[in-house]
Amino acid sequence: MSRLIRGVGAVLLAGAVLGGCATHPNSEQALQQAGGDFQKVKEDANVLRFAPKDVIRAGESLARADRLSTYWGSGADVEHYAYLSRRYSAIAREHTEQGLNAERGARLELERQRLQLALRESKLSSVQQQGKWLEEQITSLATQTDRGLVMTLGDVLFDTGDAELKNSANRTVLKIVQFLQLNPKRVVRIEGYADNTGGEQENLRLSRDRAQSVADVLVDLGIDEKRIQVEGYGDQYPVEANASERGRAQNRRVEIVFSDAKGQLGAAR
Amino acid sequence: MIFRPLLAALAVVALAGCAADPAPTEQLRLTRQALEQASAVGAxxxxxxxxxxxxxxxxxxxxxxxDQSYKDARMQAEQAELDARLAEAQVLTRKSQEQLNVLNTRITRLRKQLQLGEAQ
Structure with missing residues (x-):
């Protein structure tokens, strides 16, 4: 009899010593898994940095599971606290990933801003280069006078008695439009001139119409009307003698006077 | 004589098992809250x-x-709370990852544009 008692007692003791695993093999496995998970998060410096509370809770639950495992018949409780511990470890990892992503995001955001700035600068410089190139073109087409920078749309761009700008002027007009678009402060005065064929009144009207037709094209191409003044000077201020057809053709012209970069335009004639 | 240790063991089990657990109303409230929070972030x-x-x-x-099985209720509710918190955390992690992806896409596009600009 007493041998039997000792035997039973020994079995019970062994059970307790083995930490409950004798009664619940699942609980031993759960405990090991929870321990493994906890070990991993505990050793991760980032997890400790971003989710210290979760790690502490995982550790507390694990300790509880561990303690319970020394009691006989507590398998279900061991599994329960091991489960909670594993969940806390998993939550710790998620919180860490979020923290790391926030840091990565901040770095990427700085990088994005840097690149955006660089792109803006490069676009600006390409516009500036384009502007410089156009300015050179305009300067080569225009001459610096005491009235300012003056470009002459002359020669064979108008027929006698006609105000319509010929197509051959298109390229020059387009350059003027681009130049004005790149230099939004500059304004222009468009001055029309006629040869001395026809009467004075008629020439005044014709010269004004010529200037207006150039202005109309600029407006059609998107230049604000307010930036354009239009004047007609009739047959005044000829650039050549009206004696020859060639001279008269030179006098049938439109001159475009550009303001300076600040929009200051020289006085009209 | 043989029954004494067994009885003692049974008593321990009985005590551990149903030793008047109080109703875990607070835990159920916490769990409900965790579930609501998880849904709120889109889980x-x-x-x-x-x-x-x-x-x-x-x-x-x-x-x-x-059923007044308060111990079972508490354990289920405790696990459910952490399951819900994990679900919530996973959604938030995924969202933070998606934000990174958006940023990376933008950066790639900016780099490409800058290279195009240099090539011109």
Whole structure:
């Protein structure tokens, strides 16, 4: 009899010593898994940095599971606290990933801003280069006078008695439009001139119409009307003698006077 | 004589098992809150195995409450709370990852544009 008692007692003791695993093999496995998970998060410096509370809770639950495992018949409780511990470890990892992503995001955001700035600068410089190139073109087409920078749309761009700008002027007009678009402060005065064929009144009207037709094209191409003044000077201020057809053709012209970069335009004639 | 240790052991089990656990009303409230929070950030049981677990366990916890099996109710509710918190955390992690992806896409596009600009 007493041998039997000792035997039973020994079995019970062994059970307790083995930490409950004798009664619940699942609980031993759960405990090991929870321990493994906890070990991993505990050793991760980032997890400790971003989710210290979760790690502490995982550790507390694990300790509880561990303690319970020394009691006989507590398998279900061991599994329960091991489960909670594993969940806390998993939550710790998620919180860490979020923290790391926030840091990565901040770095990427700085990088994005840097690149955006660089792109803006490069676009600006390409516009500036384009502007410089156009300015050179305009300067080569225009001459610096005491009235300012003056470009002459002359020669064979108008027929006698006609105000319509010929197509051959298109390229020059387009350059003027681009130049004005790149230099939004500059304004222009468009001055029309006629040869001395026809009467004075008629020439005044014709010269004004010529200037207006150039202005109309600029407006059609998107230049604000307010930036354009239009004047007609009739047959005044000829650039050549009206004696020859060639001279008269030179006098049938439109001159475009550009303001300076600040929009200051020289006085009209 | 042989029954004494067994009886003692049984008593221990009985004490451990149903030693008048109080009704875990506070834990159920916490769990409900965790479930609500998970839903609020956009977790759905169809996509999240964790949230599905949480909902199922919470339902069981409520049933256990009705049966006055308070210990079972508490354990189910405790697990459900952490299942729900994990589901919530997973959604937030995914969202933060998506934000990174958006940023990376933008950066790639900016780099490409800058290279194009240099090539011109």
């Amino acid at each position: 759905v049981a169809e996509e999240s195995a964790e949230l599905k677990l949480a909902e199922d366990k919470f339902a069981r916890a409520e049933a256990d409450m009705a």
